[in-house]
Amino acid sequence: MEKSAKKRIYLSSPTMHGDEQRFVAEAFDTNWVAPLGPNVNNFETEIAAYTGCGYAAALSAGTAAIHLGLKLLGVEQGDVVFVSSLTFSASCNPIVYEKATPVLIDSEPDTWNMSPEALERAFEKYPAPKAVVVVHLYGTPAKMDEIMRICERHNVPVLEDAAESLGATYGGKQTGTFGRVGVYSFNGNKIITTSGGGMLVSADEALVKEARMLSTQARDPARHYQHSKIGYNYRMSNVDAGIGRGQLMHLDEHIRLKKAIYQQYRQAFADIEEISMNPLNAAGDANNWLSCMTIREGSSVTPDMVMDALDAQNIESRPIWKPMHLQPVFASYDFFGHNESGVSVSEDIFNRGVCLPSDIKNTAEDMDTVIGIVRGLFRK
Numbered sequence: 001m002e003k004s005a006k007k008r009i010y011l012s013s014p015t016m017h018g019d020e021q022r023f024v025a026e027a028f029d030t031n032w033v034a035p036l037g038p039n040v041n042n043f044e045t046e047i048a049a050y051t052g053c054g055y056a057a058a059l060s061a062g063t064a065a066i067h068l069g070l071k072l073l074g075v076e077q078g079d080v081v082f083v084s085s086l087t088f089s090a091s092c093n094p095i096v097y098e099k100a101t102p103v104l105i106d107s108e109p110d111t112w113n114m115s116p117e118a119l120e121r122a123f124e125k126y127p128a129p130k131a132v133v134v135v136h137l138y139g140t141p142a143k144m145d146e147i148m149r150i151c152e153r154h155n156v157p158v159l160e161d162a163a164e165s166l167g168a169t170y171g172g173k174q175t176g177t178f179g180r181v182g183v184y185s186f187n188g189n190k191i192i193t194t195s196g197g198g199m200l201v202s203a204d205e206a207l208v209k210e211a212r213m214l215s216t217q218a219r220d221p222a223r224h225y226q227h228s229k230i231g232y233n234y235r236m237s238n239v240d241a242g243i244g245r246g247q248l249m250h251l252d253e254h255i256r257l258k259k260a261i262y263q264q265y266r267q268a269f270a271d272i273e274e275i276s277m278n279p280l281n282a283a284g285d286a287n288n289w290l291s292c293m294t295i296r297e298g299s300s301v302t303p304d305m306v307m308d309a310l311d312a313q314n315i316e317s318r319p320i321w322k323p324m325h326l327q328p329v330f331a332s333y334d335f336f337g338h339n340e341s342g343v344s345v346s347e348d349i350f351n352r353g354v355c356l357p358s359d360i361k362n363t364a365e366d367m368d369t370v371i372g373i374v375r376g377l378f379r380k
């Protein structure tokens with residue numbers, strides 16, 4: 001069959017259920033088609049109830065939430081901010097929006113997230129960063145006990161980039177609720193979506209109120225337009241929040257399906273020594289947003305061969321995030337590796353990894369197709 005004629009198998013695309021439309025219709029029927037309204041308020045309350053974060057501000061994107069989070073933590077020009085290197089660029093860009101200096105921290109091999117050892121070394125050189133941005137990559141929680149202990153000892157606030165990990169827990173507590181500020185994303189490819197959107201969360205109500213104020217052009221309380229701060233147009237629309245409310249009703253179901261995908265890959269590749277699945281964290285419970293594999297060093301099969309073979313059958317896959325310290329735009333910033341020398345852990349994962357189709361609409365037949373193609377490459 002021709003490539004174009006085959007049904008596309010996706011990495012992670014939106015899955016709608018119908019409940020979304022009910023809330024969106026309500027927004028239209030009541031004429032609440034604006035960056036405020038009952039869906040926005042209710043979506044915030046519902047996220048707060050689900051995660052136990054305390055308070056939540058619904059914003060136009062996860063990136064906007066990271067940006068406002070940094071501002072709320074007082075990040076300014078010239079400040080140093082530590083950030084996970086193995087992540088999407090949106091974890092890092094807002095640091096530069098504020099003309100602050102990102103310092104990139106390597107991953108550890110156990111969870112692929114921020115290495116506490118590398119973090120310690122970064123503190124030796126930079127004792128007073130303004131904030132630490134910790135990412136829970138692909139929905140696997142980072143080593144939060146170790147990371148929080150180090151940051152508390154140095155009295156530096158943590159901003160948790162939980163864009164990929166909504167619903168994942170660590171020690172029974174939701175990711176995004178450990179730091180002074182947490183961030184979720186509802187971009188189209190995330191575990192639930194509002195088409196595009198994000199949420200800033202915190203246990204500190206004043207902080208979240210400030211986020212809402214800054215996200216709506218920073219108006220002071222007055223009849224006329226009065227401003228004493230620079231504002232942003234970052235609020236979530238009431239229509240998008242309606243999609244989010246419908247999606248949130250199905251978050252647990254999405255997580256269940258994502259976990260099943262991961263387990264199926266793991267079992268299917270268990271007898272191939274050259275393949276490992278992305279690590280989970282025994283102290284936590286991942287949401288398994290994306291299932292990823294790494295290929296053992298020295299294998300004749302490369303990640304490109306896997307991606308090419310899948311692509312030839314109209315199946316979407318993609319490389320692991322290319323670490324920020326290897327990106328042209330961030331290459332000049334300082335980087336702290338997990339190991340004292342040699343290839344960094346994050347670069348090694350990037351070199352050997354592939355994100356596999358993790359779409360919850362994929363059928364058993366789709367999964368068999370993907371698994372068959374990958375297995376075929378490793379047949380001697």
Ligand SMILES: *Cc1c(COP(=O)(O)O)cnc(C)c1O
Nearest residue numbers: 061062063088090091163185187
């Ligand atoms: C998706 C993502 C973001 C950005 O979220 P948007 O809602 O797309 O702005 C930030 N960090 C990570 C790790 C992400 O995966």
